[in-house]
Amino acid sequence: MSDTRFFLGDVRAERLAAQYAPGEDGKIRLDDPAGAESRWATGPKKLFRGAGGLVSTARDYLRFQQMMLNGGELTG
16 A cells, blocks of 8 residues: 555645535535645644544555455455
């Protein structure tokens, strides 16, 4: 999973998509901008949890899920 991290570096930050969330008024609002301004690129590098907080690509996530379906093995 070469594209999975807790925080992105400057090079990978440009690949990050913007994140949106529902606002209190029911409208969709920007929750975290894409790129170098994102909290995933600039945030504090102190909290690393296995229960959440990872940033990944769809490819890495699908490979992880396939490994789970295979009982813990992916490519041998």
